[in-house]
Amino acid sequence: MGFVKGERLSFSYQGQRLEGIVITAGDRLTIKLDSGYNITVKPGELSHVKHISVPVKKQAKRHPPKTRTGLPTISILHTGGTIASRVDYTTGAVIAQFTAEDLLELFPEILSLANIRSRLVGNMQSEMMRFPHWNILARAVEEEVKAGATGVIITHGTDILHMTSAALAFALENLQIPVLLVGSQRSSDRPSSDAASNLLCATAFIAQEHEHFHGVGICMHESIENDACVILPACRSRKMHTSRRDAFRPINDAPLARISYPGLEVERLADYPTSQGPLVVRPFNEQLKIGLCTLHPHFFAHELLAYEKFDGLVLALFGIGHAPTMATDEHNSEHEKVLRAIKRLAKRMPVVGASQTLYGRLNMNVYSPGRQLIAAGVLGQGLDITPETAFVKLAWLLSNHPADLARLYGQNLRGECSSRSTPEGFP
Numbered sequence: 001m002g003f004v005k006g007e008r009l010s011f012s013y014q015g016q017r018l019e020g021i022v023i024t025a026g027d028r029l030t031i032k033l034d035s036g037y038n039i040t041v042k043p044g045e046l047s048h049v050k051h052i053s054v055p056v057k058k059q060a061k062r063h064p065p066k067t068r069t070g071l072p073t074i075s076i077l078h079t080g081g082t083i084a085s086r087v088d089y090t091t092g093a094v095i096a097q098f099t100a101e102d103l104l105e106l107f108p109e110i111l112s113l114a115n116i117r118s119r120l121v122g123n124m125q126s127e128m129m130r131f132p133h134w135n136i137l138a139r140a141v142e143e144e145v146k147a148g149a150t151g152v153i154i155t156h157g158t159d160i161l162h163m164t165s166a167a168l169a170f171a172l173e174n175l176q177i178p179v180l181l182v183g184s185q186r187s188s189d190r191p192s193s194d195a196a197s198n199l200l201c202a203t204a205f206i207a208q209e210h211e212h213f214h215g216v217g218i219c220m221h222e223s224i225e226n227d228a229c230v231i232l233p234a235c236r237s238r239k240m241h242t243s244r245r246d247a248f249r250p251i252n253d254a255p256l257a258r259i260s261y262p263g264l265e266v267e268r269l270a271d272y273p274t275s276q277g278p279l280v281v282r283p284f285n286e287q288l289k290i291g292l293c294t295l296h297p298h299f300f301a302h303e304l305l306a307y308e309k310f311d312g313l314v315l316a317l318f319g320i321g322h323a324p325t326m327a328t329d330e331h332n333s334e335h336e337k338v339l340r341a342i343k344r345l346a347k348r349m350p351v352v353g354a355s356q357t358l359y360g361r362l363n364m365n366v367y368s369p370g371r372q373l374i375a376a377g378v379l380g381q382g383l384d385i386t387p388e389t390a391f392v393k394l395a396w397l398l399s400n401h402p403a404d405l406a407r408l409y410g411q412n413l414r415g416e417c418s419s420r421s422t423p424e425g426f427p
Contacts, residue, residue: 002025003022003025003029003043004022004025004054005022005023005024005025006021006022006054007021007022007051007052007053007054008020008021008022008051008052008053008054009021009022009031009046009049009050009051009052010049010050010052011046011047011048011049011050012046012047012048013039013041013045013046013047017048018031018033018034019033019034019052020032020033020034020039023038027042027043028040028041028042028043029041029042029043029046065104065111065115065116067115068111068115071113071114071115071207072114072115072150072151072206072207072210073114073115073116073117073148073149073150074114074115074116074117074149074150074151074152074153074203074206074207075116075117075118075119075144075147075149075151075152075153076116076117076118076119076152076153076154076155077118077119077121077137077140077141077144077152077153077154077155078118078119078120078121078122078123078154078155079121079122079123079124079126079129079133079137079154079155079156079157080122080123080124080125080126080155080156080157104116106196107196107199107200109200110199110200110203113200113203113204113207113264114150114203114206114207117144117147117149121136121137121140122136122137124157125157125159126156126157126158126159126160126161126164127157127159127160129160129164130286131284131285131286131288131395132286134164134167134168134171134283134284135171135283135284135286137154137164137168138167138168138171138172138281138283139281139283141154141168141172141175141179142172142279142281145175145176145177145279149177150177150206150207150210151177151178151179151180151206151207151210152177152178152179152180153179153180153181153182153199153202153203153206153219154168154179154180154181154182155182155183155199156181156182156183157183158183158184158185158239158247158248159239161181161183161218161239161248162218162237162238162239162248162388163388163389163391163392164181165181165216165217165218165234165235165237166234166235166388166389166392166393166414166416167284167392167396168181168216168234169215169216169234169235169414169415169416170235170282170392170393170396170413170414171281171282171283171284171396172216172279172281173275173279173280173281173282174275174276174277174278174279174280175214175215175216175275175279176214176275176279177210177214178205178206178209178210178213178214178215178217179215179216179217180202180205180206180216180217180218180219180231181216181217181218181219181234182198182199182202182218182219182220183198183220184198185220185221185243185244185245185247186243186245192226192245194220194221194226194245197221197226197229197261197262198219198220198221198229200261200262200264201219201228201229201259201261201264202219202229204259204264204266205219205231205257205259205266208266209257209266209268209272212272212274213231213256213257213272213273214272214273214274214275215234215272215273215274215275215415216234216273217231217232217233217234217256217273218231218232218233218234218237218248219231219232219259220232220245220246220247220248221245221246221247221248222246222255222258223245223246224244224245224246226245226261227260227261228258228259228260228261229258229259229261230255230256230257230258230259230269231255231256231257231258231259232248232249232250232255232256233250233253233256233273233415234273234414234415235389235392235393235414235415235416236250236251236252236253236386236389236415236416237249237250237251237253238251238358238386238388249427250425251358251359251386251425252358252359252360252361252384252418252421252425252426253418253424253425254269254270254422254424254425255269255270256268256269256270256271256272257269257270257272273415282396282399282400283399284395284396284399285395285398285399288311288312288395288398288399289309289310289311289312290310290311290312290313290314290391290394290395290398291307291310291312291313291314292313292314292316292387292388292391293307293313293314293315293316294316294356294387295315295316295317295318295323295324295356297324299323299324299334299335299338300334300337300338301334301337301338301340301341302341304338304341304342304345305341305344305345307345308344308345308348310349311349311398312349312350312351312352312394312395312398313345313349313350313351313352314351314352314353314354314387314390314391314394315342315351315352315353315354315373315378316354316355316356316387317353317354317355317356317362317373318355318356319355319356319357320355320360320361320362320363320364320366320367320370321353321355321362321363321364321370321373321380321381322364322367322369322370322373323338323339323342323369323372323373324338324369325338325339325342325369325372325373326339326368326369326372339372339376342373342376342378343376343377346376346377346378347377350379350394350397350398350405350406350409351376351377351378351379352378352379352380352390352394352409353373353378353379353380353381353390354380354383354385354386354387354389354390355387356387358386358387359384359425359426360384360421360426361382361383361384361417361421362380362381362382362383362384363381363382364378364380364381365381379406379409379410380409380410381410382410383410383417384417384418384421384425385416385417389416393409393413393416394409397409
């Protein structure tokens with residue numbers, strides 16, 4: 001007897017008795033085990049196979065959620081990722097849940113917090129995003145604001161979530177409602193998933209703080225425990241771990257608020273972003289080419305010249321703002337070519353610097369290599385901005401204020417940099 005996608009099997013494999021759902025059938029079988037993990041095997045590697053059943057999935061009649069008076073209205077915009085997904089145990093596959101009805105099935109606690117509108121604006125891993133996707137999101141938020149939303153939650157893959165939050169902070173000028181980006185480090189079929197707590201904490205925060213928080217933020221786990229989430233600044237946060245639930249950390253800054261879980265009590269920790277005036281969407285020029293070049297030992301000038309036809313460049317510099325620009329012996333004469341390449345690029349486009357250390361600010365005035373960069377035209381002196389946010393800011397300024405870029409780049413426009421460093425900004 002062959003194998004059928006979606007059927008449930010009992011079998012022996014490598015001395016173990018296992019059960020699971022066939023996800024793919026053919027020359028190789030992929031089976032989602034009851035433990036939640038997948039295995040891929042040849043059919044002949046299984047023994048004592050028992051074909052249990054192919055469950056018939058019954059579609060229950062579903063009703064759209066009723067609007068409840070006295071509760072805020074929160075719009076949830078989906079871009080993909082694991083946060084709004086669940087396992088379909090008839091097939092073993094993880095399926096996305098994007099409608100309000102879907103979300104209320106997954107997270108019924110939301111009903112007591114807010115009225116929910118939900119729609120799909122994209123469905124991809126976050127690393128597949130480009131400038132057009134940021135513009136689509138900005139326009140979608142604008143639509144929800146015009147429709148009267150109290151706040152917006154954007155479910156998003158975690159890999160570049162911090163860059164999208166910065167992009168929206170720049171693109172959404174004079175934002176008068178909270179917009180929170182929420183991700184999940186663990187898929188929804190795992191017992192350790194952070195999907196529910198992150199989404200419920202974001203919902204509770206908007207419901208309680210929407211009159212005070214006007215801007216973009218990130219809502220993710222505070223620690224590896226499942227007892228609290230934090231609201232992080234949109235332009236001064238970063239994913240700092242591949243898999244931990246508390247992967248996102250503020251950089252040169254501190255969390256803005258803490259939400260307990262499951263209690264969902266909000267504690268304000270810092271000043272919230274505020275704005276005045278009507279919302280204006282200032283999108284990214286989708287034709288721009290912006291480079292982000294990380295300097296390293298044994299660096300060659302031609303690595304920089306690959307950016308000659310770009311519109312702007314971010315240099316991820318060493319320390320407080322250094323690059324390999326000086327020939328000190330017979331082994332590093334290439335560095336003089338590197339300096340010439342930087343000068344050449346800076347005459348053709350804006351070139352900005354940010355530190356690879358992430359924490360702290362540039363001070364290119366201290367040592368000769370830094371002063372060479374200032375003389376070459378590299379911008380960013382004195383700023384405590386991350387390379388990723390520098391990339392976003394440079395792209396946004398080139399899109400909206402190219403004539404005044406040199407002046408505006410050194411100013412704090414969306415909370416992306418500060419004039420004073422504090423002990424709380426470094427863990």
